[in-house]
Amino acid sequence: GENVEQHPSTLSVQEGDSAVIKCTYSDSASNYFPWYKQELGKRPQLIIDIRSNVGEKKDQRIAVTLNKTAKHFSLHITETQPEDSAVYFCAASPGMIKAAGNKLTFGGGTRVLVKP
Amino acid sequence: EAGVVQSPRYKIIEKKQPVAFWCNPISGHNTLYWYRQNLGQGPELLIRYENEEAVDDSQLPKDRFSAERLKGVDSTLKIQPAELGDSAVYLCASSSMGSTDTQYFGPGTRLTVL
Numbered sequence: 001g002e003n004v005e006q007h008p009s010t011l012s013v014q015e016g017d018s019a020v021i022k023c024t025y026s027d028s029a030s031n032y033f034p035w036y037k038q039e040l041g042k043r044p045q046l047i048i049d050i051r052s053n054v055g056e057k058k059d060q061r062i063a064v065t066l067n068k069t070a071k072h073f074s075l076h077i078t079e080t081q082p083e084d085s086a087v088y089f090c091a092a093s094p095g096m097i098k099a100a101g102n103k104l105t106f107g108g109g110t111r112v113l114v115k116p
Numbered sequence: 117e118a119g120v121v122q123s124p125r126y127k128i129i130e131k132k133q134p135v136a137f138w139c140n141p142i143s144g145h146n147t148l149y150w151y152r153q154n155l156g157q158g159p160e161l162l163i164r165y166e167n168e169e170a171v172d173d174s175q176l177p178k179d180r181f182s183a184e185r186l187k188g189v190d191s192t193l194k195i196q197p198a199e200l201g202d203s204a205v206y207l208c209a210s211s212s213m214g215s216t217d218t219q220y221f222g223p224g225t226r227l228t229v230l
Contacts, residue, residue, distance in 0.1 A: 006158075032217045043120075043207070043221040044159065089158045093217060102147065102217050103172060106158030 002027040004092050006107025014115055019077040021110045023090035026071065030092040033066060033073045034104070039086045047088075048075070080114045087111050118142065120222035122208050128228045134196035137225045141189070141210030148185060149219060150193050151207040159207055159221075165191065166213065198229045 003026040013019050025033075031052035036044035050057045050064045050073065057064050061080075066073040077084055091104040121140040129135050141148050146167050151159035162181065164172040167188040176183065180199070185191040195202055205226050209219040 004158075034218070036221075043223045045221070046218055049218065091158070102211060102219070103161055103164065104149075104159075104219060106160070109156070109158050 002030060002092055002094075002103075002105040004090060004105050004107040006090050006110055008110060009108065010111045010113070012113045012115060013080050015080060015082060017080055019075075019080050019084070019112055019114075021075045021088055021090065021112075022072060023074070023092075023107050024070075024072040025092040025105075027092070027094070028068075028071065029094045032093040032102075033064070034091050034093075035062075035064060035075050036089045036091065036106075037086045038089065038109075044089060077112075080112075082114050082116050085112055085114045120208055120210055120220055122206075122222035122225055124225055125223060126226050126228075128230065129198055131200055131229050132197040134194065135198050135227060136192055136194045137206050137208075137227075139191045139193070139208030139222060141191075141208070142212075142220055145210035145212045145220075146188065147211045147213055148191050149209040149211075150183060150191070151209065151221075153205040153207055153224070155204070162193070162206075195227075198227075200229050203227055203229045 006023045034049035037047045038044045050066050061078045063076045087109045089109050090107040093104045148165040150162040153159040163176045165185045183193045205224040207224045208222040211219045
């Protein structure tokens with residue numbers, strides 16, 4: 001089955017600096033890669049996702065890159081703000097293929113702390 | 117639109133007791149997932165439903181866990197009997213087949229087994 005590794009496990013940055021989180025996956029059939037943000041005691045919330053036919057996607061201060069050959073994808077947060085402090089999870093899925101189903105395999109999470 | 121609803125939000129029980137969690141997905145979402153999230157880890161899939169059919173329950177510990185989605189809408193996850201190691205947050209998520217892959221999560225039920 002799929003295995004997703006996520007690094008680093010904790011990340012402390014100064015407000016205004018950039019944060020980068022990296023994930024690798026094992027199953028070449030994976031083609032959908034979402035990122036979730038989870039604040040303490042709250043539900044995971046999708047912040048951005050990317051599909052295998054795209055190499056990069058950007059949404060305001062958040063961007064995700066995907067390298068299918070190397071089987072890794074990254075989350076980039078620019079101009080970090082204190083409200084970006086949370087745990088971020090990457091995930092991989094074979095997408096809407098009926099046999100495999102939309103099974104998300106999550107990484108272990110990265111705790112991001114943005115210091116004012 | 118209303119999000120995924122779960123209840124209860126918190127549950128504390130003694131080991132060997134039964135417990136049940138309830139989930140109501142986003143209206144129109146025919147795919148429903150139950151995940152378990154241990155402290156400091158990512159969610160792990162327990163079971164996935166497409167309508168009322170459990171299409172992936174390979175990670176569900178069937179000796180003590182059971183789930184149902186009788187009418188293809190809301191769902192119940194049960195543990196009987198609970199063990200200390202079952203303490204975790206149980207998350208429900210839903211998505212819409214034929215649309216995007218996006219899974220929307222509920223707030224979860226935090227279970228503590230004493």
